[in-house]
Amino acid sequence: xxxxxxxxxxxxxxxxxxxxxxxxxxxxxxxxxxxxxxxxxxxxxxxxxxxxxxxxxxxxxxxxxxxxxxxxxxxxxxxxxxxxxxxxxxxxxxxxxxxxxxxxxxxxxxxxx
Amino acid sequence: xxxxxxxxxxxxxxxxxxxxxxxxxxxxxxxxxxxxxxxxxxxxxxxxxxxxxxxxxxxxxxxxxxxxxxxxxxxxxxxxxxxxxxxxxxxxxxxxxxxxxxxxxxxxxxxxxxxxxxxxx
Numbered sequence: 413x414x415x416x417x418x419x420x421x422x423x424x425x426x427x428x429x430x431x432x433x434x435x436x437x438x439x440x441x442x443x444x445x446x447x448x449x450x451x452x453x454x455x456x457x458x459x460x461x462x463x464x465x466x467x468x469x470x471x472x473x474x475x476x477x478x479x480x481x482x483x484x485x486x487x488x489x490x491x492x493x494x495x496x497x498x499x500x501x502x503x504x505x506x507x508x509x510x511x512x513x514x515x516x517x518x519x520x521x522x523x524x525x
Numbered sequence: 526x527x528x529x530x531x532x533x534x535x536x537x538x539x540x541x542x543x544x545x546x547x548x549x550x551x552x553x554x555x556x557x558x559x560x561x562x563x564x565x566x567x568x569x570x571x572x573x574x575x576x577x578x579x580x581x582x583x584x585x586x587x588x589x590x591x592x593x594x595x596x597x598x599x600x601x602x603x604x605x606x607x608x609x610x611x612x613x614x615x616x617x618x619x620x621x622x623x624x625x626x627x628x629x630x631x632x633x634x635x636x637x638x639x640x641x642x643x644x645x646x
Contacts, residue, residue, distance in 0.1 A: 413587075452632035454570075461620055461636035462562075462570065473634070505570055509631045513584035515560070517570040 414438050414508050418518035425525065431493040433521045435506035440486045443510065450510035453482055453491045456520075457502045465504075466491060493523070501525055527551040529621050529637035536643045537611050544607040545640045547621030555579045558624040559604040560633060561595060563617040573619075575630045576604060611644045618642075 415438040425431055433453075441450045449469035454462035464473050466482035469489055479494040493500055506518040532546040547559065561573040574585035576595045583595050594607045604621060619640045622633035 450631070454633075456570075461622075461639055462633070463636070464632050464634055467625070467632040467634075507570075507632065512629045512631060513575045514586065515572040515630055517562075517572065520569045 413514065414441065414511050414516050416506055416508055416516050416518035418504075418506060418521050420521060421519070422522040422524065425496050425523070427498065427525060428495050431496050431500070431523055433491040433504050433506075433523070435484075435489040435491070435518050437487045437489075437508055437510075439510075441508045441510035442486050449485050449489070450508055450512070451482075451484075451489055452507045452509065454505045454507065455500075455502045456505065462505065496523070496525065498525060527623065527635045529623060529635055531619075531621060531637040531640045534641040534643070536645060538646055539611055539613060539644055541611050541644075542607060542609040543611060543642050544605055545619050545621075545642070547604045547606075547637050549602045549604070549623070552623075554599060554602045556627050558627060558630055559595075559597070560622045560624055560630050561593075561606045562620045562622055562633070564620070564639075565614070565617040568617075571617075573606070575624065577627065577629075578604070579627045608642075611642075613644050616642065616644045 417436045419434045451469045453466040456462040465476045470482045503520045528550045530548045558577045560575045576583045596605045621637040623635040624630040625634045
């Protein structure tokens with residue numbers, strides 16, 4: 413199985429600050445045939461199901477504010493929230509789909525104000 | 526709009542089985558497969574398995590492959606997840622989640638609200 417490791421486990425920032433969440437996969441999730449990284453990011457607010465915010469490592473889901481961005485390739489990925497808002501308080505998970513249909517999630521990063 | 530409506534909370538005894546349903550609406554059912562993800566209290570997300578709603582193919586995470594069955598009823602647009610031989614550590618919220626593709630799960634682009642399953646004697 414591809415193991416996904418996120419860091420940090422949690423982070424506490426002030427409103428307007430930049431949040432950076434890291435995700436590392438145990439093997440590359442880059443498909444060289446189409447040059448796509450098979451990685452998604454989800455946001456889960458308290459008491460709610462997860463919601464996809466980024467897929468293909470850097471494509472923002474429709475309706476997601478542009479302060480959210482994804483970057484990285486191969487085994488190392490980053491989710492950045494450029495200017496933290498109160499509504500961004502959530503747990504964020506990365507998920508690889510390179511080994512689809514066997515998917516794996518990272519352990520999550522809790523973002524607090 | 527896309528909606529995934531899950532069945533209500535369940536309380537089961539150890540060793541019993543539970544069957545959770547997920548009724549889909551607002552899109553062409555066969556164009557998207559359905560996955561199941563669970564979340565134990567205070568824990569992260571765990572992939573359980575997937576069904577292709579076009580041809581009925583299934584795939585299960587190794588951890589669950591001998592205890593879980595996912596089925597689909599295309600006439601009612603409902604997907605079911607049955608988990609057998611329940612243990613205390615199966616206590617969790619179980620989510621159905623729509624896959625972004627019909628052929629294989631990539632990322633999940635819509636989620637049900639979750640069904641709480643509690644295993645207690």
